[in-house]
Amino acid sequence: MRRWKIAIQEYRGNMNIFNREVNIHKNADGLSIWPLPNNIYNPAYVPEEASPQISIEGISVTDLNKRFFEKVRNSDTQDRNCRILCQLLTQDFKDNSLIHALDEIWKKPYDEGRFHLLDGIIYHKTKHTCVMKVVDRSLRNLVLKEFHDSPFSGHLSEDRKREKIKTCIWWPMWYKDVVEVCKTCDRSQNANKSIGKRLGNIIKNQEPSKPWEFVHIDWVTGLPLGGDRSYNACPMIVDRFSKTPVILPCHKDDMVTHHCLQGVLLKVFWYWTSLLCPLAGSFGFQGS
The missing domain is CATH 3.30.420.10 (Ribonuclease H-like superfamily/Ribonuclease H)
Structure with a gap:
């Protein structure tokens, strides 16, 4: 099917073609007259034993101490929702009893397929990012401090801080913590445009009624x-x-x-x- 899609787009111009996903180990090119072998030269090649690849952004594993990851794993074992997620992500089938045991704030992203387990750490995936999840309060405060009070952060505004944090780390309702930090920061409130000195209005010039007035x-x-x-x-x-x-x-x-x-x-x-x-x-x- 993918080979047909490439050929049609090459000779027929711009077209939107949607193909239905098939099960693993099932080659869609088998529908054609001359099916291609399932190898790397086939556009619809399906690896036999391929482990899923997850692009991790934000926190680099080479720049953090091993104790940080151990603290994240230990905090996951002490949190009930994280323990349930680890069990669900390691199973090959869906356990409805475990899924219903999750809190609603965790259940919704799990149903959307946003959680992934890698090296014993749960990652949260969005459309463009896949970042580490933390539940420990001390780690959350550390992240908020580095993105706001650190000399390298510069007391960013609420919107800019959200854009930076969402590409590095995740926890439930993290954006509310960002709003709370900005509201309780004196420097951020002094620089807030909504409570600062208002700008002056533009003075309107008198409109002319005749030429060269x-x-x-x-x-x-x-x-x-x-x-x-x-x-x-x-x-x-x-x-x-x-x-x-x-x-x-x-x-x-x-x-x-x-x-x-x-x-x-x-x-x-x-x-x-x-x-x-x-x-x-x-x-x-x-x-x-």
């Missing part, structure tokens, strides 16, 4: 020399009503340009009532 001036500098007088800057005057631009080449920091521009403004646009630019005060107009 309100204008904007923006100075463009740092231009290459051009023209017979080697201009290197130009003010751009834009009418707010008609959006008409007026560009005047000039020299940067030149008093002659200042007086020339002032004369042009008074001569050509003498009926302006307001001028919006950083240098409006030099022309005797209202500015903002």
Whole structure:
């Protein structure tokens, strides 16, 4: 079936094809006219004795002391739900009596197939991560401290802390502990935007009712020399009503340009009532 899927997608363009999962040791290519042998060259190859591979992310086994893993295993033996999970994950069949003995907070992820047992430690699997599970309160507090109070964490916000913790470790209702830590931290509350100083509102400018009633001036500098007088800057005057631009080449920091521009403004646009630019005060107009 997978070989057919590859061939159809190659010759027919983009297609969404779904094939039904089959039992182990059952080759779906047996339905074809020329079935392929069950070897590594078969796209639907099924290993005979293949152990499941679980990608462990977050906590690296090479960077932690063996005592940490021993503490995790010892805490699992003292927790009732963890003992039941270990029994369920080591059995080849589903024991309904053990499943119903789990608490609801553990039963739901087990029914979804999120728990895996590796080297005596239970891991919790999500769509993109498979992380270690801890039930010991001291280990939980250690994780929360490293992700919040540590000098390398920087007192992260609640959302950023959730994103980091969920890729490293898991325990039931862990996100509520994260919220509690953020609420009880003085530094986090002082930096909280919801209780901090509010930002100011934007002041709305008066809308023009006719052309050239309100204008904007923006100075463009740092231009290459051009023209017979080697201009290197130009003010751009834009009418707010008609959006008409007026560009005047000039020299940067030149008093002659200042007086020339002032004369042009008074001569050509003498009926302006307001001028919006950083240098409006030099022309005797209202500015903002």
